[in-house]
Amino acid sequence: MQSARNYTTTAYLFLAPALILMGIFTFWPVGYNTWLAFHDYAIADGSATWNSFAHFKYIYNEALFHHALKNSLLYLLVVPCIQLAALVMAKLVNNRLPGMTFFRATYYIPVITAISVAGVAWAFVYKYDGMLNGFLGWAGHALGLLASPQAHIDWLGDPGIAIYAVMGFTFWKGLGYYMVLYLAGLQAIPAEVEEAAILDGANVWERFWRITVPMVKPTILLCTLLSTIGAMKAFQEVIVLSRGQADTYTALYYVYDQAFRNYNFGRAAAAGLVVTFFCMLLAIVQFRFFGEKR
Amino acid sequence: MPSRKHVHAMLHTGAHYTSLILFALFTTFPFIWALSSGLSGDASHMYLFPDGFWPHEATLDWFARVFREMPFTTYLKNSTILAFFTIAGVVAVSVLAGYPLARMKFPGRGLVFVAIIATMMLPSEVGIVPNFITLKHFGDAAAALQGTLGLGPDWNLREWIGLNSYFGAIVPNVAGAFGIFLMKQAFEQIPQDLIDAARVDGANEMQILWKVMVPVTGPSIAALAIFTLVSAWNDYLWPSLVMNSKEKMPLAVGVFNDLTGPFATSDNILMAAIVLTVIPVLVFFAFTQRYFISGMDGAVK
Numbered sequence: 001m002q003s004a005r006n007y008t009t010t011a012y013l014f015l016a017p018a019l020i021l022m023g024i025f026t027f028w029p030v031g032y033n034t035w036l037a038f039h040d041y042a043i044a045d046g047s048a049t050w051n052s053f054a055h056f057k058y059i060y061n062e063a064l065f066h067h068a069l070k071n072s073l074l075y076l077l078v079v080p081c082i083q084l085a086a087l088v089m090a091k092l093v094n095n096r097l098p099g100m101t102f103f104r105a106t107y108y109i110p111v112i113t114a115i116s117v118a119g120v121a122w123a124f125v126y127k128y129d130g131m132l133n134g135f136l137g138w139a140g141h142a143l144g145l146l147a148s149p150q151a152h153i154d155w156l157g158d159p160g161i162a163i164y165a166v167m168g169f170t171f172w173k174g175l176g177y178y179m180v181l182y183l184a185g186l187q188a189i190p191a192e193v194e195e196a197a198i199l200d201g202a203n204v205w206e207r208f209w210r211i212t213v214p215m216v217k218p219t220i221l222l223c224t225l226l227s228t229i230g231a232m233k234a235f236q237e238v239i240v241l242s243r244g245q246a247d248t249y250t251a252l253y254y255v256y257d258q259a260f261r262n263y264n265f266g267r268a269a270a271a272g273l274v275v276t277f278f279c280m281l282l283a284i285v286q287f288r289f290f291g292e293k294r
Numbered sequence: 295m296p297s298r299k300h301v302h303a304m305l306h307t308g309a310h311y312t313s314l315i316l317f318a319l320f321t322t323f324p325f326i327w328a329l330s331s332g333l334s335g336d337a338s339h340m341y342l343f344p345d346g347f348w349p350h351e352a353t354l355d356w357f358a359r360v361f362r363e364m365p366f367t368t369y370l371k372n373s374t375i376l377a378f379f380t381i382a383g384v385v386a387v388s389v390l391a392g393y394p395l396a397r398m399k400f401p402g403r404g405l406v407f408v409a410i411i412a413t414m415m416l417p418s419e420v421g422i423v424p425n426f427i428t429l430k431h432f433g434d435a436a437a438a439l440q441g442t443l444g445l446g447p448d449w450n451l452r453e454w455i456g457l458n459s460y461f462g463a464i465v466p467n468v469a470g471a472f473g474i475f476l477m478k479q480a481f482e483q484i485p486q487d488l489i490d491a492a493r494v495d496g497a498n499e500m501q502i503l504w505k506v507m508v509p510v511t512g513p514s515i516a517a518l519a520i521f522t523l524v525s526a527w528n529d530y531l532w533p534s535l536v537m538n539s540k541e542k543m544p545l546a547v548g549v550f551n552d553l554t555g556p557f558a559t560s561d562n563i564l565m566a567a568i569v570l571t572v573i574p575v576l577v578f579f580a581f582t583q584r585y586f587i588s589g590m591d592g593a594v595k
Contacts, residue, residue, distance in 0.1 A: 025465065036424070
């Protein structure tokens with residue numbers, strides 16, 4: 001038998017690869033990012049000079065960053081939509097009728113496709129002469145709302161619409177992920193509860209709001225938190241769909257743009273810190289909000 | 295004559311399946327549309343609804359042209375390399391780290407575990423800029439080493455571990471809280487008797503891990519490998535920043551650049567390329583979907 005002391009050495013030897021890699025690529029970036037935010041970084045020679053909060057002052061006064069933050073907050077509108085739809089979806093597939101495995105898998109497909117490739121497909125959907133306009137034109141014409149079967153909406157080019165179009169893509173891509181989480185929550189509800197409500201004559205609508213929603217509340221908190229942070233951090237969608245044009249600049253897109261197009265790593269780091277701060281603030285607010293109601 | 299109750303139940307089931315099908319159409323229509331456009335010889339119907347959703351003058355020409363006009367097989371090779379080594383790395387690191395966290399008592403265990411789990415809360419995007427700089431330094435160090443050793447310029451050590459290297463695209467994703475946590479949970483389920491018996495037989499810790507723990511945690515390792523494969527295969531942002539030569543880009547980056555770049559010639563060829571990129575993932579998913587749907591609810595409960 002080995003002594004406890006030998007275990008310590010063995011244990012840390014086993015942990016070494018994980019700790020070294022996480023140290024370099026996970027923990028170090030947090031500290032380095034904070035340090036960068038207070039310095040001017042020159043990418044050519046890697047030199048950095050203290051600049052007494054210049055980056056923070058700059059972004060505090062910059063209209064573009066304000067705009068990006070405002071858009072990121074606007075992006076939070078996608079959270080309630082995605083949560084409600086995912087919960088309804090999970091409710092629909094949470095039974096033993098035939099074909100449920102097929103539907104669950106189908107709903108999960110957007111989650112397992114690469115965001116870049118799915119984004120290209122959606123860019124075709126949203127194009128000025130794309131499929132969405134084709135569909136709307138067809139539907140409008142069929143319903144007698146439009147004279148000709150053509151709709152003319154510039155989904156990704158109109159500054160009033162583009163951000164909602166990008167949100168539509170986020171909605172589509174994330175539904176399946178939250179559906180699976182809700183499914184797990186729903187499966188923990190005993191079937192008797194719902195059966196009793198049916199006997200009492202509650203209709204589908206009442207059962208959904210009075211039984212399902214209250215009973216999956218912990219899952220709702222988890223999912224809302226995840227999707228709020230996800231929405232606050234949305235920017236890959238913007239990269240693949242609109243490249244920040246037409247008023248779709250989001251906060252992290254600003255970070256990305258400053259870092260890899262302007263090569264101003266210091267300013268990017270400062271903006272990144274501000275976004276992290278907002279994410280944490282939102283998380284705290286949500287814990288308070290849901291925590292007290294329970 | 296069916297009873298009223300019976301009719302009611304039928305209506306209910308009908309409405310249920312109608313909603314299911316509507317949702318299914320919503321989640322799959324871009325791919326169905328891409329498939330039918332990729333198969334269409336006649337492009338004029340592509341943007342018409344509902345005509346765009348079935349092929350006109352079906353042909354496989356566009357798919358053949360994807361292989362001719364795009365370095366599709368190069369991208370495929372790169373995606374495979376990246377995914378393979380990411381999986382190998384993640385599984386090795388997670389198994390090694392999960393074992394002591396689950397089965398050994400040593401000072402600092404609680405702290406190490408909390409520190410690893412806490413990284414789940416960090417927005418991973420914060421690491422992008424620092425990691426980019428770190429890799430640049432790695433490359434510089436490698437180039438300096440090359441100079442010191444007096445190796446010829448064709449060794450190009452800079453692109454072995456720095457920017458534009460497979461190593462650089464892989465290594466930041468190798469050690470992650472998710473994998474370590476998953477393996478720790480799996481190792482905790484193994485009965486202590488099994489370990490004690492191996493110790494009595496004189497096995498050392500490495501042998502216990504390799505010969506006792508790993509074989510019995512096969513399903514967890516498989517689940518970890520599958521999740522890692524999908525995330526590595528689909529990762530866009532990090533490889534797009536690290537890889538700047540076309541010869542090293544994975545599918546998610548290379549195909550995207552070609553599709554949105556100046557060489558995009560016709561919409562149908564783009565649709566065919568989208569279908570070809572998505573198909574490997576879908577085929578894989580069809581065989582492993584139970585791991586996704588059930589593996590995740592284990593993580594929530």
